[in-house]
Amino acid sequence: MSASTIAGFVGSGLVGLGLYAxxxxxxxxxxxLAFNLIGSGVFLVFGLVARRGAVGAFLFDPVPQxxxxxxxxxxxxxxxxxxxxxxxxxxxxxxIALDPEGGTRLDxxxxxx
Amino acid sequence: xxxxxxxxxxxxxxxxxFFFLAGTVALLxxxxxxxxxxxxxxxxxxxxxxxxxxLLPRAGSPLAGLKLIVLWALVQLSSATVAQLIGAAxxxxxxxx
Amino acid sequence: xxxxxxxxxxLAAIVLGVAAWTIAAREMFSAVVGYVAYGLLLAIVWVxxxxxxxxxxxxxxxxxxxxxxxxxxxxxxxxxxxPDAPPGAALxxxxxxxxxxxxxxxxxxxxxxxxxxxxxxxxxxxxxxxxGLGNAVTAVLIAYRSFDTMLEKVVLVLAxxxxxxxxxxxxxGGQPAPLxxxxxxxxxxxxxxxxxxIGVVIGVQMFWVGADDPGGAFQGGAILAAMWIIVxxxxxxxxxxxxxxxLRLALISGPAVFLLVGVAGPYMAGSFFGYPVGFAKPxxxxxxxxxVLSIGVTLPLLVAGPPSREAGQ
Numbered sequence: 001m002s003a004s005t006i007a008g009f010v011g012s013g014l015v016g017l018g019l020y021a022x023x024x025x026x027x028x029x030x031x032x033l034a035f036n037l038i039g040s041g042v043f044l045v046f047g048l049v050a051r052r053g054a055v056g057a058f059l060f061d062p063v064p065q066x067x068x069x070x071x072x073x074x075x076x077x078x079x080x081x082x083x084x085x086x087x088x089x090x091x092x093x094x095x096i097a098l099d100p101e102g103g104t105r106l107d108x109x110x111x112x113x
Numbered sequence: 114x115x116x117x118x119x120x121x122x123x124x125x126x127x128x129x130x131f132f133f134l135a136g137t138v139a140l141l142x143x144x145x146x147x148x149x150x151x152x153x154x155x156x157x158x159x160x161x162x163x164x165x166x167x168l169l170p171r172a173g174s175p176l177a178g179l180k181l182i183v184l185w186a187l188v189q190l191s192s193a194t195v196a197q198l199i200g201a202a203x204x205x206x207x208x209x210x
Numbered sequence: 211x212x213x214x215x216x217x218x219x220x221l222a223a224i225v226l227g228v229a230a231w232t233i234a235a236r237e238m239f240s241a242v243v244g245y246v247a248y249g250l251l252l253a254i255v256w257v258x259x260x261x262x263x264x265x266x267x268x269x270x271x272x273x274x275x276x277x278x279x280x281x282x283x284x285x286x287x288x289x290x291x292x293p294d295a296p297p298g299a300a301l302x303x304x305x306x307x308x309x310x311x312x313x314x315x316x317x318x319x320x321x322x323x324x325x326x327x328x329x330x331x332x333x334x335x336x337x338x339x340x341x342g343l344g345n346a347v348t349a350v351l352i353a354y355r356s357f358d359t360m361l362e363k364v365v366l367v368l369a370x371x372x373x374x375x376x377x378x379x380x381x382x383g384g385q386p387a388p389l390x391x392x393x394x395x396x397x398x399x400x401x402x403x404x405x406x407x408i409g410v411v412i413g414v415q416m417f418w419v420g421a422d423d424p425g426g427a428f429q430g431g432a433i434l435a436a437m438w439i440i441v442x443x444x445x446x447x448x449x450x451x452x453x454x455x456x457l458r459l460a461l462i463s464g465p466a467v468f469l470l471v472g473v474a475g476p477y478m479a480g481s482f483f484g485y486p487v488g489f490a491k492p493x494x495x496x497x498x499x500x501x502v503l504s505i506g507v508t509l510p511l512l513v514a515g516p517p518s519r520e521a522g523q
Contacts, residue, residue: 003218003258008320010222010255014229016313021233023305026294029238029284033245037229040252040272047259048320053329060260061329062346066355068264069347070362072272073428073505077369079276080512083283084373087515096292190404197397 008048014041028086028098032079039075043068118170125167132160146203154196158189218258225251238284245280249273262424263347266416270432271509278439279513282389342491344422351426352494356483360472363465363501366508370461374452376516383453383521386514390443402444409437417502421491427498431505438510449514453521457507464504468497 018037025031046064053061090096136156143149165185172178228251232244249272256265297305334346334354341353351359374382390398417430441447450457471493472483479486485493 003214005320006218006222007255007259009317010225012313012316012320013226015316016309017226017229017233019312020305020309023308024297024302025233026296027238027292029280029287030233030241033241033280034233036245036276037233037248040249040268043264044252044255045316045320047256047261047264049323049327050261051259052323052327053331054260055326055329055331058329058331058335061327061331062334062350063330063355065261065264065347066350068261069267069351069426069428070358072264072267074362074365076271076276076279076509077366077512080279081369081372083279084376084515087283087286088376090287090290094290096287096290097294099294187405187408190401194397194401198395201395201397 004048004051007044007051011041011044011048014038014044017041026098027096028082028089029096031098032082032086035082036075036079039071043071046071122167122170125163129160129163129167132156132163136160147200150196150199150203154192158192161185161188221251221255221258225255238287239281242277242280242284246273246277249277263345263420263426263429266424266426266429267432270429270436274436275432275439275509275513282513282515340487340490341485341494342421343494345420345424345426347424348420348426348494348498352498353485353490356468356472359501360465360468360483363468363504366504367461367465370508370511373512374516377518381517381520383451384517384519385451386449386511386516387518388442388445388448389439389514390445392445394443394445398440399444399446402441402446406437406441409433409440413437413502413506417498418495420498421495427501428505431502432509434502434506435509438506439513442510442514449510451521452511452517457511460503460507461511462504464501464508467500471497 015038018034018039018041021034021037022031025034046068050061050064050068053064089098133156136153139152139156140149143152162185165181168181169178172181225248228244228248232241232248235241235244250269253265253269253273256262256268331346334350337354338344338346338349341349343349343353377384413430413433415430416425416433417427418425420426420430442449475482475484478484478489
Protein backbone atom coordinates (compact mmCIF):
# COMPACT_ATOMS: atom_id res chain seq x y z
CA MET A 1 0.00 0.00 0.00
CA SER A 2 1.82 3.09 -1.19
CA ALA A 3 1.64 6.65 0.05
CA SER A 4 -0.69 7.61 -2.77
CA THR A 5 -3.25 4.89 -2.06
CA ILE A 6 -3.25 5.83 1.62
CA ALA A 7 -3.81 9.43 0.59
CA GLY A 8 -6.72 8.31 -1.59
CA PHE A 9 -8.32 6.54 1.37
CA VAL A 10 -7.74 9.57 3.59
CA GLY A 11 -9.43 11.69 0.93
CA SER A 12 -12.45 9.36 0.84
CA GLY A 13 -12.64 9.41 4.63
CA LEU A 14 -12.49 13.20 4.69
CA VAL A 15 -15.31 13.47 2.14
CA GLY A 16 -17.43 11.17 4.32
CA LEU A 17 -16.61 13.10 7.52
CA GLY A 18 -17.30 16.40 5.85
CA LEU A 19 -20.58 15.20 4.40
CA TYR A 20 -21.75 13.99 7.83
CA ALA A 21 -20.79 17.28 9.48
CA UNK A 22 -22.41 19.30 6.69
CA UNK A 23 -25.76 17.56 7.19
CA UNK A 24 -25.75 17.29 10.96
CA UNK A 25 -24.30 20.62 12.21
CA UNK A 26 -26.86 23.42 12.27
CA UNK A 27 -24.37 26.30 12.58
CA UNK A 28 -23.35 27.95 9.28
CA UNK A 29 -19.66 28.32 10.17
CA UNK A 30 -19.39 24.63 11.03
CA UNK A 31 -21.08 23.81 7.72
CA UNK A 32 -18.46 25.95 5.97
CA LEU A 33 -15.68 24.04 7.71
CA ALA A 34 -17.29 20.76 6.67
CA PHE A 35 -17.56 22.00 3.08
CA ASN A 36 -13.83 22.81 3.12
CA LEU A 37 -13.12 19.31 4.48
CA ILE A 38 -15.04 17.77 1.57
CA GLY A 39 -13.11 19.97 -0.84
CA SER A 40 -9.70 19.01 0.53
CA GLY A 41 -10.70 15.34 0.49
CA VAL A 42 -11.54 15.59 -3.20
CA PHE A 43 -8.21 17.35 -3.80
CA LEU A 44 -6.39 14.46 -2.12
CA VAL A 45 -8.04 12.02 -4.54
CA PHE A 46 -6.78 14.26 -7.37
CA GLY A 47 -3.35 14.07 -5.79
CA LEU A 48 -3.57 10.29 -5.84
CA VAL A 49 -4.36 10.37 -9.57
CA ALA A 50 -1.47 12.78 -10.15
CA ARG A 51 0.96 10.54 -8.30
CA ARG A 52 -0.20 7.44 -10.15
CA GLY A 53 0.53 9.29 -13.37
CA ALA A 54 4.22 8.75 -12.72
CA VAL A 55 5.51 7.08 -15.89
CA GLY A 56 9.12 6.55 -16.78
CA ALA A 57 11.36 9.25 -15.37
CA PHE A 58 8.50 11.53 -14.29
CA LEU A 59 7.52 11.50 -10.64
CA PHE A 60 4.04 12.91 -11.10
CA ASP A 61 1.45 14.06 -13.61
CA PRO A 62 1.36 17.88 -13.47
CA VAL A 63 -2.15 18.42 -14.89
CA PRO A 64 -4.19 17.20 -11.86
CA GLN A 65 -1.82 19.08 -9.55
CA UNK A 66 -2.46 22.32 -11.44
CA UNK A 67 -6.19 21.65 -11.14
CA UNK A 68 -5.82 21.21 -7.38
CA UNK A 69 -3.95 24.53 -7.07
CA UNK A 70 -6.75 26.25 -8.98
CA UNK A 71 -9.28 24.47 -6.78
CA UNK A 72 -7.67 25.56 -3.51
CA UNK A 73 -7.73 29.21 -4.57
CA UNK A 74 -11.34 29.05 -5.77
CA UNK A 75 -12.39 27.24 -2.56
CA UNK A 76 -10.91 30.10 -0.56
CA UNK A 77 -12.83 32.63 -2.66
CA UNK A 78 -16.05 30.69 -2.12
CA UNK A 79 -15.36 30.51 1.64
CA UNK A 80 -14.80 34.28 1.75
CA UNK A 81 -18.11 34.90 -0.02
CA UNK A 82 -19.89 32.49 2.34
CA UNK A 83 -18.38 34.23 5.39
CA UNK A 84 -19.48 37.66 4.11
CA UNK A 85 -23.04 36.41 3.60
CA UNK A 86 -23.01 34.67 6.99
CA UNK A 87 -21.82 37.79 8.83
CA UNK A 88 -24.41 39.99 7.12
CA UNK A 89 -27.18 37.52 7.97
CA UNK A 90 -26.02 37.41 11.59
CA UNK A 91 -25.96 41.23 11.73
CA UNK A 92 -29.48 41.45 10.35
CA UNK A 93 -31.07 38.69 12.41
CA UNK A 94 -29.05 38.90 15.63
CA UNK A 95 -28.47 35.17 15.84
CA ILE A 96 -26.45 32.49 14.08
CA ALA A 97 -28.78 30.40 11.99
CA LEU A 98 -29.25 29.62 8.33
CA ASP A 99 -32.96 30.30 8.69
CA PRO A 100 -33.44 33.01 11.32
CA GLU A 101 -37.22 33.01 10.87
CA GLY A 102 -37.33 29.50 12.23
CA GLY A 103 -35.46 30.29 15.46
CA THR A 104 -35.73 32.96 18.14
CA ARG A 105 -34.72 36.52 17.34
CA LEU A 106 -32.97 39.02 19.57
CA ASP A 107 -33.91 42.18 17.73
CA UNK A 108 -36.63 43.21 15.36
CA UNK A 109 -34.38 43.08 12.33
CA UNK A 110 -33.80 46.85 12.15
CA UNK A 111 -34.02 47.94 8.56
CA UNK A 112 -30.78 48.51 6.66
CA UNK A 113 -31.38 49.45 3.06
CA UNK B 114 29.65 12.36 3.50
CA UNK B 115 31.77 11.39 6.46
CA UNK B 116 30.56 9.19 9.25
CA UNK B 117 31.20 11.84 11.88
CA UNK B 118 28.90 14.33 10.14
CA UNK B 119 26.14 11.71 9.73
CA UNK B 120 26.42 10.84 13.42
CA UNK B 121 26.30 14.51 14.36
CA UNK B 122 23.19 15.03 12.22
CA UNK B 123 21.45 12.00 13.71
CA UNK B 124 22.26 13.06 17.29
CA UNK B 125 21.17 16.66 16.76
CA UNK B 126 17.91 15.66 15.07
CA UNK B 127 17.20 13.08 17.77
CA UNK B 128 17.80 15.71 20.46
CA UNK B 129 15.49 18.10 18.63
CA UNK B 130 12.77 15.49 18.43
CA PHE B 131 13.20 14.80 22.15
CA PHE B 132 12.61 18.48 22.91
CA PHE B 133 9.51 18.50 20.71
CA LEU B 134 8.27 15.45 22.61
CA ALA B 135 8.95 17.20 25.92
CA GLY B 136 6.99 20.23 24.74
CA THR B 137 4.05 18.05 23.72
CA VAL B 138 4.05 16.25 27.07
CA ALA B 139 4.06 19.66 28.78
CA LEU B 140 1.13 20.75 26.60
CA LEU B 141 -0.86 17.78 27.80
CA UNK B 142 0.18 17.73 31.46
CA UNK B 143 0.68 21.28 32.71
CA UNK B 144 -2.12 22.73 34.80
CA UNK B 145 -2.84 26.10 33.24
CA UNK B 146 -2.50 27.94 29.94
CA UNK B 147 0.39 30.22 30.88
CA UNK B 148 2.70 27.40 31.92
CA UNK B 149 1.73 25.42 28.83
CA UNK B 150 2.53 28.45 26.68
CA UNK B 151 5.90 28.86 28.40
CA UNK B 152 6.81 25.22 27.87
CA UNK B 153 5.67 25.18 24.25
CA UNK B 154 7.61 28.22 23.10
CA UNK B 155 10.83 27.26 24.85
CA UNK B 156 10.83 23.58 23.96
CA UNK B 157 9.66 24.00 20.38
CA UNK B 158 12.17 26.72 19.55
CA UNK B 159 15.03 24.70 20.97
CA UNK B 160 13.78 21.57 19.23
CA UNK B 161 13.56 23.33 15.88
CA UNK B 162 17.02 24.85 16.39
CA UNK B 163 18.53 21.43 17.02
CA UNK B 164 16.77 19.91 14.01
CA UNK B 165 18.03 22.75 11.78
CA UNK B 166 21.53 22.29 13.22
CA UNK B 167 21.35 18.60 12.38
CA LEU B 168 20.18 19.30 8.83
CA LEU B 169 22.90 21.86 8.10
CA PRO B 170 25.62 19.32 7.18
CA ARG B 171 23.11 17.63 4.85
CA ALA B 172 22.12 20.82 3.04
CA GLY B 173 23.00 20.76 -0.64
CA SER B 174 24.75 24.13 -0.76
CA PRO B 175 25.70 27.02 1.54
CA LEU B 176 22.66 28.90 0.23
CA ALA B 177 20.35 26.07 1.28
CA GLY B 178 21.97 26.06 4.72
CA LEU B 179 21.45 29.80 4.98
CA LYS B 180 17.79 29.32 4.06
CA LEU B 181 17.43 26.79 6.89
CA ILE B 182 18.85 29.30 9.38
CA VAL B 183 16.58 32.08 8.07
CA LEU B 184 13.69 29.66 8.49
CA TRP B 185 14.61 29.08 12.14
CA ALA B 186 14.94 32.84 12.74
CA LEU B 187 11.52 33.51 11.20
CA VAL B 188 9.86 30.79 13.28
CA GLN B 189 11.48 32.23 16.42
CA LEU B 190 10.21 35.69 15.52
CA SER B 191 6.66 34.60 14.86
CA SER B 192 6.38 32.19 17.79
CA ALA B 193 7.77 34.81 20.19
CA THR B 194 5.17 37.30 18.98
CA VAL B 195 2.37 34.74 19.19
CA ALA B 196 3.43 33.80 22.74
CA GLN B 197 3.29 37.48 23.75
CA LEU B 198 -0.15 37.90 22.18
CA ILE B 199 -1.59 34.75 23.77
CA GLY B 200 -0.09 35.72 27.14
CA ALA B 201 -1.64 39.19 26.93
CA ALA B 202 -5.01 37.70 26.01
CA UNK B 203 -4.82 35.25 28.93
CA UNK B 204 -3.97 38.07 31.34
CA UNK B 205 -6.93 40.07 30.07
CA UNK B 206 -9.16 37.10 30.82
CA UNK B 207 -7.87 36.74 34.39
CA UNK B 208 -8.16 40.45 35.23
CA UNK B 209 -11.66 41.45 34.16
CA UNK B 210 -11.83 45.17 33.41
CA UNK C 211 6.65 -2.42 6.29
CA UNK C 212 9.25 0.26 5.63
CA UNK C 213 9.76 3.36 7.73
CA UNK C 214 8.04 5.53 5.15
CA UNK C 215 4.97 3.29 5.11
CA UNK C 216 4.69 3.61 8.87
CA UNK C 217 5.12 7.38 8.54
CA UNK C 218 2.36 7.54 5.91
CA UNK C 219 -0.04 5.51 8.01
CA UNK C 220 0.67 7.63 11.10
CA LEU C 221 0.18 10.81 9.08
CA ALA C 222 -3.10 9.50 7.67
CA ALA C 223 -4.34 8.64 11.16
CA ILE C 224 -3.40 12.09 12.49
CA VAL C 225 -5.07 13.89 9.57
CA LEU C 226 -8.32 11.95 9.99
CA GLY C 227 -8.15 12.42 13.75
CA VAL C 228 -7.71 16.18 13.57
CA ALA C 229 -10.49 16.41 10.96
CA ALA C 230 -12.83 14.43 13.22
CA TRP C 231 -11.90 16.67 16.16
CA THR C 232 -12.58 19.76 14.05
CA ILE C 233 -16.13 18.73 13.29
CA ALA C 234 -16.80 17.46 16.81
CA ALA C 235 -15.48 20.55 18.64
CA ARG C 236 -18.14 22.44 20.57
CA GLU C 237 -16.80 25.97 20.26
CA MET C 238 -16.42 27.53 16.85
CA PHE C 239 -13.02 28.98 17.68
CA SER C 240 -11.67 25.52 18.61
CA ALA C 241 -13.02 24.11 15.36
CA VAL C 242 -11.31 26.85 13.36
CA VAL C 243 -7.98 26.30 15.12
CA GLY C 244 -8.36 22.59 14.42
CA TYR C 245 -8.95 23.38 10.75
CA VAL C 246 -5.73 25.45 10.54
CA ALA C 247 -3.72 22.61 12.09
CA TYR C 248 -5.42 20.18 9.69
CA GLY C 249 -4.37 22.33 6.74
CA LEU C 250 -0.72 22.28 7.81
CA LEU C 251 -0.79 18.49 8.23
CA LEU C 252 -2.33 18.22 4.77
CA ALA C 253 0.64 20.17 3.40
CA ILE C 254 2.92 17.40 4.68
CA VAL C 255 0.69 14.80 3.00
CA TRP C 256 1.03 16.72 -0.26
CA VAL C 257 4.82 16.62 0.06
CA UNK C 258 4.55 12.82 0.44
CA UNK C 259 2.53 12.84 -2.79
CA UNK C 260 5.43 14.55 -4.59
CA UNK C 261 3.42 17.76 -5.08
CA UNK C 262 5.48 20.60 -3.55
CA UNK C 263 3.61 23.34 -5.43
CA UNK C 264 0.30 22.10 -4.05
CA UNK C 265 1.83 21.79 -0.56
CA UNK C 266 2.92 25.45 -0.72
CA UNK C 267 -0.54 26.51 -1.91
CA UNK C 268 -2.32 24.46 0.76
CA UNK C 269 -0.13 25.81 3.57
CA UNK C 270 -0.38 29.44 2.47
CA UNK C 271 -3.92 29.79 1.07
CA UNK C 272 -5.78 26.69 2.23
CA UNK C 273 -4.63 26.85 5.84
CA UNK C 274 -3.14 30.32 6.30
CA UNK C 275 -5.38 32.89 4.65
CA UNK C 276 -8.53 30.77 5.10
CA UNK C 277 -7.57 30.47 8.78
CA UNK C 278 -7.40 34.25 9.18
CA UNK C 279 -10.78 34.58 7.49
CA UNK C 280 -12.41 31.93 9.67
CA UNK C 281 -10.88 33.20 12.94
CA UNK C 282 -12.18 36.71 12.20
CA UNK C 283 -15.62 35.27 11.41
CA UNK C 284 -15.74 33.08 14.52
CA UNK C 285 -14.72 36.04 16.71
CA UNK C 286 -17.55 38.15 15.35
CA UNK C 287 -20.10 35.34 15.61
CA UNK C 288 -19.02 34.13 19.05
CA UNK C 289 -21.23 36.38 21.12
CA UNK C 290 -24.44 35.65 19.24
CA UNK C 291 -26.88 32.93 20.26
CA UNK C 292 -27.40 29.89 18.07
CA PRO C 293 -31.05 29.00 18.41
CA ASP C 294 -31.18 25.99 16.11
CA ALA C 295 -31.61 22.73 17.95
CA PRO C 296 -29.18 19.93 17.09
CA PRO C 297 -30.78 17.35 14.81
CA GLY C 298 -32.48 14.24 16.12
CA ALA C 299 -31.08 10.72 16.12
CA ALA C 300 -32.88 9.73 12.91
CA LEU C 301 -31.20 12.43 10.84
CA UNK C 302 -27.82 11.61 12.39
CA UNK C 303 -28.14 7.93 11.53
CA UNK C 304 -29.28 8.71 7.99
CA UNK C 305 -26.41 11.16 7.53
CA UNK C 306 -23.93 8.62 8.90
CA UNK C 307 -25.20 5.95 6.49
CA UNK C 308 -24.93 8.35 3.56
CA UNK C 309 -21.38 9.34 4.57
CA UNK C 310 -20.29 5.71 4.90
CA UNK C 311 -21.82 4.99 1.50
CA UNK C 312 -20.03 7.89 -0.18
CA UNK C 313 -16.73 7.01 1.51
CA UNK C 314 -17.12 3.39 0.41
CA UNK C 315 -17.82 4.34 -3.19
CA UNK C 316 -14.82 6.69 -3.30
CA UNK C 317 -12.51 4.16 -1.64
CA UNK C 318 -13.61 1.49 -4.12
CA UNK C 319 -12.95 3.90 -6.98
CA UNK C 320 -9.48 4.54 -5.53
CA UNK C 321 -8.79 0.81 -5.49
CA UNK C 322 -10.07 0.20 -9.00
CA UNK C 323 -8.33 3.05 -10.81
CA UNK C 324 -7.09 1.93 -14.25
CA UNK C 325 -3.74 0.18 -14.28
CA UNK C 326 -1.47 1.27 -16.06
CA UNK C 327 -2.52 4.79 -15.14
CA UNK C 328 -3.25 7.27 -17.88
CA UNK C 329 -0.85 10.15 -17.64
CA UNK C 330 -0.20 13.44 -19.37
CA UNK C 331 3.31 13.79 -17.93
CA UNK C 332 5.18 12.77 -21.12
CA UNK C 333 3.04 15.14 -23.19
CA UNK C 334 3.64 17.97 -20.73
CA UNK C 335 7.36 17.33 -20.76
CA UNK C 336 7.63 17.17 -24.53
CA UNK C 337 6.76 20.83 -24.98
CA UNK C 338 8.37 22.11 -21.80
CA UNK C 339 11.52 23.24 -23.60
CA UNK C 340 9.47 25.34 -26.01
CA UNK C 341 7.91 27.27 -23.13
CA GLY C 342 11.33 27.87 -21.56
CA LEU C 343 10.07 26.77 -18.14
CA GLY C 344 11.48 24.09 -15.88
CA ASN C 345 8.48 23.57 -13.62
CA ALA C 346 5.83 21.45 -15.32
CA VAL C 347 3.03 22.62 -13.01
CA THR C 348 3.70 26.27 -13.85
CA ALA C 349 3.74 25.35 -17.52
CA VAL C 350 0.34 23.65 -17.17
CA LEU C 351 -1.08 26.65 -15.31
CA ILE C 352 0.20 29.46 -17.53
CA ALA C 353 0.95 27.83 -20.87
CA TYR C 354 -1.03 24.67 -21.58
CA ARG C 355 -4.21 25.55 -19.70
CA SER C 356 -3.78 29.30 -19.58
CA PHE C 357 -7.42 29.97 -20.44
CA ASP C 358 -8.56 28.09 -17.31
CA THR C 359 -6.17 30.05 -15.10
CA MET C 360 -7.33 33.35 -16.57
CA LEU C 361 -10.94 32.39 -15.89
CA GLU C 362 -9.96 31.49 -12.34
CA LYS C 363 -8.56 35.00 -11.87
CA VAL C 364 -11.88 36.34 -13.13
CA VAL C 365 -13.64 34.14 -10.55
CA LEU C 366 -11.53 35.81 -7.84
CA VAL C 367 -12.63 39.26 -9.04
CA LEU C 368 -16.25 38.08 -9.04
CA ALA C 369 -15.83 36.85 -5.45
CA UNK C 370 -14.56 40.29 -4.41
CA UNK C 371 -17.51 41.97 -6.11
CA UNK C 372 -19.82 39.50 -4.37
CA UNK C 373 -18.29 40.22 -0.96
CA UNK C 374 -18.52 43.97 -1.52
CA UNK C 375 -22.14 43.82 -2.65
CA UNK C 376 -23.19 42.25 0.66
CA UNK C 377 -22.81 45.66 2.31
CA UNK C 378 -25.79 47.99 2.78
CA UNK C 379 -26.32 50.40 -0.08
CA UNK C 380 -25.20 53.51 1.79
CA UNK C 381 -21.74 52.01 2.55
CA UNK C 382 -20.83 51.45 -1.10
CA GLY C 383 -17.47 53.02 -1.82
CA GLY C 384 -16.50 53.14 1.84
CA GLN C 385 -13.82 51.41 3.85
CA PRO C 386 -14.08 47.94 5.35
CA ALA C 387 -13.75 47.67 9.11
CA PRO C 388 -10.18 47.70 10.46
CA LEU C 389 -8.62 44.27 10.78
CA UNK C 390 -7.05 44.79 14.19
CA UNK C 391 -7.96 46.21 17.60
CA UNK C 392 -7.82 49.93 18.28
CA UNK C 393 -4.69 49.62 20.46
CA UNK C 394 -2.74 46.73 18.96
CA UNK C 395 -0.26 44.86 21.10
CA UNK C 396 3.28 46.19 20.71
CA UNK C 397 4.53 42.69 19.89
CA UNK C 398 2.19 42.54 16.88
CA UNK C 399 3.36 45.94 15.63
CA UNK C 400 6.97 44.81 16.02
CA UNK C 401 6.27 41.63 14.09
CA UNK C 402 4.52 43.52 11.29
CA UNK C 403 7.38 46.00 10.99
CA UNK C 404 10.09 43.32 10.87
CA UNK C 405 8.27 40.62 8.97
CA UNK C 406 6.62 42.63 6.20
CA UNK C 407 9.78 43.57 4.25
CA ILE C 408 11.19 40.05 4.65
CA GLY C 409 7.87 38.56 3.57
CA VAL C 410 7.72 40.74 0.46
CA VAL C 411 11.18 39.56 -0.57
CA ILE C 412 10.24 35.92 0.08
CA GLY C 413 6.98 36.28 -1.84
CA VAL C 414 8.63 37.80 -4.88
CA GLN C 415 11.38 35.16 -4.77
CA MET C 416 8.80 32.37 -4.58
CA PHE C 417 7.05 33.74 -7.66
CA TRP C 418 10.29 34.21 -9.59
CA VAL C 419 11.69 30.80 -8.73
CA GLY C 420 8.38 29.16 -9.66
CA ALA C 421 9.37 29.17 -13.31
CA ASP C 422 11.90 26.38 -12.75
CA ASP C 423 11.40 25.09 -9.21
CA PRO C 424 8.38 24.59 -6.94
CA GLY C 425 6.67 27.91 -6.41
CA GLY C 426 4.74 30.21 -8.67
CA ALA C 427 2.38 33.14 -8.86
CA PHE C 428 -0.31 31.83 -6.46
CA GLN C 429 2.10 30.91 -3.71
CA GLY C 430 4.15 34.11 -3.97
CA GLY C 431 1.00 36.21 -4.20
CA ALA C 432 -0.39 34.54 -1.08
CA ILE C 433 2.75 35.49 0.88
CA LEU C 434 2.44 39.11 -0.28
CA ALA C 435 -1.25 39.06 0.69
CA ALA C 436 -0.34 37.72 4.15
CA MET C 437 2.14 40.56 4.64
CA TRP C 438 -0.47 43.18 3.80
CA ILE C 439 -2.95 41.46 6.12
CA ILE C 440 -0.52 41.46 9.03
CA VAL C 441 0.33 45.14 8.45
CA UNK C 442 -3.41 45.93 8.51
CA UNK C 443 -3.86 43.84 11.66
CA UNK C 444 -1.16 45.85 13.42
CA UNK C 445 -3.07 49.01 12.41
CA UNK C 446 0.00 50.35 10.60
CA UNK C 447 -2.31 50.91 7.65
CA UNK C 448 -6.05 50.68 7.12
CA UNK C 449 -8.08 48.78 4.52
CA UNK C 450 -8.47 51.09 1.52
CA UNK C 451 -11.89 52.42 0.52
CA UNK C 452 -13.37 50.08 -2.06
CA UNK C 453 -14.05 52.93 -4.44
CA UNK C 454 -10.41 53.90 -4.82
CA UNK C 455 -9.09 53.81 -8.35
CA UNK C 456 -5.71 52.22 -7.78
CA LEU C 457 -7.29 49.39 -5.79
CA ARG C 458 -9.72 48.49 -8.55
CA LEU C 459 -6.95 48.78 -11.14
CA ALA C 460 -4.69 46.45 -9.17
CA LEU C 461 -7.59 44.05 -8.73
CA ILE C 462 -8.31 43.63 -12.43
CA SER C 463 -4.74 43.99 -13.69
CA GLY C 464 -4.10 40.25 -13.36
CA PRO C 465 -6.94 38.89 -15.51
CA ALA C 466 -6.85 41.94 -17.80
CA VAL C 467 -3.17 41.55 -18.72
CA PHE C 468 -3.67 37.81 -19.08
CA LEU C 469 -6.61 38.34 -21.41
CA LEU C 470 -4.74 40.97 -23.44
CA VAL C 471 -1.79 38.63 -23.95
CA GLY C 472 -4.18 35.87 -24.92
CA VAL C 473 -6.07 37.99 -27.40
CA ALA C 474 -2.75 39.13 -28.89
CA GLY C 475 -1.93 35.45 -29.37
CA PRO C 476 -3.27 35.20 -32.94
CA TYR C 477 -1.01 38.07 -34.03
CA MET C 478 2.08 36.81 -32.17
CA ALA C 479 1.90 33.05 -32.46
CA GLY C 480 -1.01 32.13 -34.67
CA SER C 481 -3.56 30.95 -32.10
CA PHE C 482 -5.70 32.30 -29.27
CA PHE C 483 -3.60 32.27 -26.05
CA GLY C 484 -0.58 31.06 -27.95
CA TYR C 485 2.92 32.23 -27.09
CA PRO C 486 5.65 32.91 -29.72
CA VAL C 487 8.30 30.22 -29.40
CA GLY C 488 11.40 32.31 -28.71
CA PHE C 489 9.63 34.82 -26.45
CA ALA C 490 7.46 32.50 -24.36
CA LYS C 491 9.24 32.69 -21.00
CA PRO C 492 9.45 36.52 -20.71
CA UNK C 493 5.80 36.75 -21.70
CA UNK C 494 4.81 34.11 -19.14
CA UNK C 495 6.75 35.89 -16.38
CA UNK C 496 5.16 39.21 -17.44
CA UNK C 497 1.68 37.73 -17.12
CA UNK C 498 2.58 36.05 -13.81
CA UNK C 499 3.89 39.31 -12.34
CA UNK C 500 0.50 40.94 -12.80
CA UNK C 501 -1.16 37.81 -11.44
CA VAL C 502 0.95 38.15 -8.29
CA LEU C 503 -0.13 41.79 -7.93
CA SER C 504 -3.77 40.83 -8.39
CA ILE C 505 -3.65 37.95 -5.93
CA GLY C 506 -1.76 40.04 -3.37
CA VAL C 507 -4.57 42.60 -3.52
CA THR C 508 -7.53 40.22 -3.87
CA LEU C 509 -6.89 37.90 -0.91
CA PRO C 510 -6.65 40.68 1.74
CA LEU C 511 -9.78 42.32 0.29
CA LEU C 512 -11.65 39.03 0.64
CA VAL C 513 -10.48 38.79 4.26
CA ALA C 514 -11.32 42.44 5.03
CA GLY C 515 -14.88 41.95 3.84
CA PRO C 516 -17.58 44.37 2.79
CA PRO C 517 -17.35 48.10 3.56
CA SER C 518 -18.76 49.11 6.93
CA ARG C 519 -18.37 52.86 6.82
CA GLU C 520 -19.64 55.45 4.41
CA ALA C 521 -17.35 56.76 1.73
CA GLY C 522 -15.38 59.80 2.72
CA GLN C 523 -15.34 59.07 6.47
